[in-house]
Amino acid sequence: MASTEELKQRIDLYDLAAKLGLERPQSRGNYKSPRHPDKSPSLSIFADGTRWKDHSCDDAAGTCIDLVMYVEESPVDEAIRRLHEIYGIPLDRPDAPRRELSFEENVAGRCLAQADQVKAFLVETRKIAETAVERAIRGKSLGFNTFTSTKRKVGEVGYGGPAAAFIVRTLNPGHVKAVDMRYLDPSLNGDVKTQTIGEKFGHIWTADLRALKAARRVFVVESAINALSIDSCSLPGTATVASRGTGNVDNIDWRFLQGKEVIVAMDNDAPNERTGYCPGQKSAWSVYEHLTGLNISAMLLDQSAWDDAGWNDLNDVLQDVGASGLKIELNRLEHWAIPGMIGDAERQKGRSRLFLPSYDFAHYWKYRVKPDFTTYVSKVEKDDEAGDDKLTMQDLCGFRVAGISRVTVASALSTMTGEVDAQPQVLFSVSVQAPRHGANLQRRVFEDEQLHNVDQWRKFGPVFQPSAFNRMVSILERSADLGARHAVNFVGLAWREGKLVVNEGPDCYFTNPQQQCPYHNLTFHSGSKEDARQVINAYQATFKHNAALQLLVWGLGAHLKALLGFWPHMIMQADKGAGKSTLIKRLERTLTFTMFSGQSLETVFRIVTSISSTSHPVGWEEISARRQQTIDAAVNLLQESYQYTINRRNSEMTEYILSAPVLMAGEDVPVRSLLGKVVRASLKPGAKGTQMRESLPRFPMLQWLQFLAKHYDRSQIQEIYGRYRKRCLDLSRASGDDDGAVRMAGNYAAVLMAWRLLCEFAGVEESQGDFPQDVLHEMNEHISETSQDREPWVWIMEIALSEIDRGEFRYPHMFDSVQDDERVDVECLLVRTSNIMDHIAHSPALRDRWNALPVKSDRVFKRQLRQAGVIVAENKERVINSRRVSNLVAVDLDALVRYGLSVGWKETAPV
Structure with missing residues (x-):
């Protein structure tokens, strides 16, 4: 079967319109609408022949598939098959393996094949409009079952018999999950009226998935028959959803109703003898609470007069007063301030939802x-x-x-x-x-x-x-x-009441949302594993050596912070014209993450708000172009957000959790003090590959996070990480004595672990495109290129030698030969380490650099020099400028060269 993209590219809409029989006056201009009499043609096809729109109907527009669905009133799969039939495109590809149908899909197929037999029961007995029944049949959500068991006798439970079959499908892409049977004669089946084949909990029934997605108003009812009763009224812009019983309402993810007006119309049941509650009312209250928690507008149907009329559900109303009377009842909404809490004690049925004291109830x-x-x-x-x-x-x-x-x-x-x-x-x-x-x-x-x-x-x-x-x-x-x-104010994977959950922006309760989290209104994109594979393949092909894919994997793995305890920041190294900006924009679309401009990070408070209360990555553009004060503050906060830190600000002591991993892009990212907490991806010249197509889907972030939360716990993640950390240390070019290099290897191990989990989620091979080898190569390059930058003593000596070259270092120092332990003369700089620290601390021109130094103690500075092996001797004395100076250390100048440090001096006389 051709993909939807192939169909859109191969089919010309002008030709398709002719084949579908659309009328085009004078063989030019617009076409007449197929849905209603059209005095003037209203359906237009755009010039490129790939899109269309019916201007007489707001939501009628789309591609070739939508046009077939619009003209022939067919569901998506039938429209695709019809296009294959019209244009002679083979439905089966020889290289495409056929998916084996599930038991539920086989049952649904048999029921759909004899769907016409259900009309007698629904139309004649239940008084449902025939148009509503036919619409449900076209939507492949309604069929008829005639199965009877050969192992059971007539009248035994499980025998079966004629039954209306309501086919339950997933909202996207519409796979069959269950078939609900409503037996015409329950006595044949042991007086069991209903039966479900497949999954009962967590799924809804609706007559037409496409109509549900387009609807502006949705009624939530208990049963499919009640849903079809509302459909019989032919209300414009309205769809119905059946919860499939009162016990299922708490298992349904109601987010698919966001943006729609919802009316809850459950059954008008009698009170339960044991609890005193009316089951229908109680389930309606529960639906209302779920919808309100998701910021979805909901109202309850007013059923105060139903007892007098003898109505238990909406189908009773339809049978009693017809579609016109049901329309009137559907417009009667409860008007009480607390939904479900009746303000008239005499009209209260069953146990009240809430107790109000007499002085409040009055x-x-x-x-x-x-x-x-x-x-x-x-x-x-x-x-x-x-x-x-x-x-x-x-x-x-x-x-x-x-x-x-x-x-x-x-x-x-x-x-x-x-x-x-x-x-x-x-x-x-x-x-x-x-x-x-x-x-x-x-x-x-x-x-x-x-x-x-x-x-x-x-x-x-x-x-x-x-x-x-x-x-x-x-x-x-x-x-x-x-x-x-109970809630957590964190966007991403987080712990709530000891359980790992996927928390989105609307799930949080920030007192100052725009300040406390950059993703306070973020909902993660939902998609399929096929979308994930397409994204991975596209990023792997767009830059050689997996440079772009490393960024993607880093961004997806950032949500492992709740399991791993840390996550490194990312440096995107690229020269001008390397494609950095283009790649960042694609990454923003793919992951739905925010790239902050350097100008928006001018204050410490703005930096705090950009990395607060989320594990979803953020980006900083050209941070190196900011003031040194801003850079220092940003680097300090990055140190804290490598794991997480609590920050409370302003008079209200508003809490900020500094936790977001940050992508820093630019030609020169100033993070020398942060090397142990970053990984790097390099866009090298000439490494561009295939450009990513504009129609590339976004990554299914919601399914990815649900996969992590469902299949892994902290101990499993730590065990997997331990294996990859050992592998990175074994293949690292740095020695085990270099603590900075060991931490860097641990950061790259986290990226490799994320790749391993991503491969399992998307169903790709871990060795695809030599990704692990490219990450290890980048790790070793990063370690070797930054060997001299990982030690703070190098930064201090760099400043001191620069000041000596400028002639600004006024403290006693000199260049002289000193014998080492093997009695060999070594050219050295003799200086007091305390004088170096005092000079940097008290020089106004060096104030910003002093503030950025992680080491400010003479004792620690001397210890690092000693550990680096650049001190030849200590406690030396020399006469400098006619004064005897003691406690000098002799620093080997040749050893400094190995760290990229050098200085000019006079060979014969002290400075």
Whole structure:
């Protein structure tokens, strides 16, 4: 079967439109819409012949596949098969292995083959519109099952019989996960009315996946029959989702509803005898809490009159009052300030969701909400003619408070290590729906004393009656337990209550989100393992020696910090014109990471905010072009974020977790004091390969992180890392006595470990493209080129020798021959180490360089000189400028040359 990209390239839409029978007046211009009578042609094909749009319908546009789906009302797979049929493209490739169908897919195939038989049950018995049934059949989500067991007798559980088959598929790409049977005659199956083949929990049913993705409003119901009942109303821009029972709502990932308006319409069940709760109501409350926690607007359907009408579910309503009556009921939404909490005690059915004291309940009934507005009853008068109370409503605020929830935020130690939390912080999450944001809830995190500050609430919208509003807030406070949750303020892999979780931006509860995390609103991209392989192959081919792939692997492995305990920063070394900027932009798209300009890092506070509370990588552009003060501050913070450090700032002592790995790009990255905490990727001249295509998918970051969280724990990661660290040390060109080189080898071992895990995730060979060999080669080059830069004494001597050359070093020193232990004369510099440190410390011109030095003690400086083997003798005395000077050390000038250090001197007389 040809790929979608191949079909888009091979098929001309003008030719396809003719083959599909679209009418084109006068054989030029636009085509007439196939969906409705078109007085003037509204469907246009763009000049390149690859895209189209029906201007009479906002969401009708796309490629050749979309055009077939639009004209023939078929699902994606049928549209692709139809294109193969029209253009004679073989469906099967000889080199493409056929995937073996699962048991659920075989059952679904048999049910779809006889789907027409389900119409009699759904249309005649359940009064569902035939158009809704046909739409579900076209969407391959509805079929009919006639299977009966040969091992069971009629009337035994498991015998089977005629049943409507509701086929459950994944949202993307639509694989069959289960088939739900609804038996027409349950007595044949031992009085068991429903049965599921496949996975029961975690998946929803919908009639048309494509309609669900395009819908602006979604109803959540319990069963597929109720979903089809709503579909019978033909509501524009509306889709339905069945949770497949009340017990499944807590297992579903509801994020697919983000950006949509959701109405929850579960069954109107009688109270459970044991718990007192109504199962349908309780599941509706649970769905509401899940959606509110995801910032998804949700309202509950008002079912207060259903008992009087004898309705238990939406299909009962459809059968009783028809589609027109059901439409009316679907527009009746609960208007109570706390969803599911009825303000009339006489109408309460089953156990109440929340207990309110009498003094609160006496005021609670006054507050009435619409989806994005709130009013309250300001006056109650008796209507003598009607005999009812006449309510005077007054505007309260220009938004709806969707929920106030108590959030327990884990401490930084618990977040990064998984240890038992000894310092949690309690905050309050406030979710609000305002008109300007549509169906998306706006969330702010309040500290305890902010909750009754009206000025804080006015950031959401206008508060017309502050006193009445504060009274409502005092009532809503009692619902803080309903949506109470534990959270971690960290984006990436983190520990929550001792378990490794994938935490996205919306899962966090920052009091100052824009300051506390650069990814406070980040949601990780979702995709397939095939996407991951495409990305890996593209990055491996775009630069030789795997230079680009090393950057990708480093960025993906950064999330291992919660398991490994550290992660190195990355230096991207490249000359002008090497393709650095282009590669960075592609990396930004692939990983969805942020590259900060050097100008945005001018202050320490801005640097802190760029690396806080995340393990997702960030980038710094041309940091070397900043002031030395900025560079020094940045390097110090990078030292801290190699693992993680807590930083509290401003009067509120807002917490920042310095943790993000940083990509530093440029021709000269000033990180001499950071060499033990970085790895490097070099874009060398002439190393460019194949340019990455514009249609390259983004990396499936969400699936990658879920893979790590599900399959690995800290001990496994440490064991794998230990193997790669040993390998890097064995193949390192540095000796084991060089502590700096040992740490550098450990950093490159972390990258190799990330590659090993990535290969397992994406299904590629670890040896592909000689990636491990290229990483080891880069490691050894990095170690050899920085051997003299890893020791602070080298930086100090470099400054001192430069000052001697300038004639600015005023302390006693001289050049002379000194005999070493073998009685050989050696040309040396005789100087006091304390004088060198004093000169650097007290010279105004060297102030910035002194502040950046990691060593400021004469004792440590002398010890490093001794360990480096450059001191020939100590405690020497010489006459310098007519004064006898003692406690001089003799530094071997030839030994300094090996470290790239040299100085000019007069051969016959002291300076």
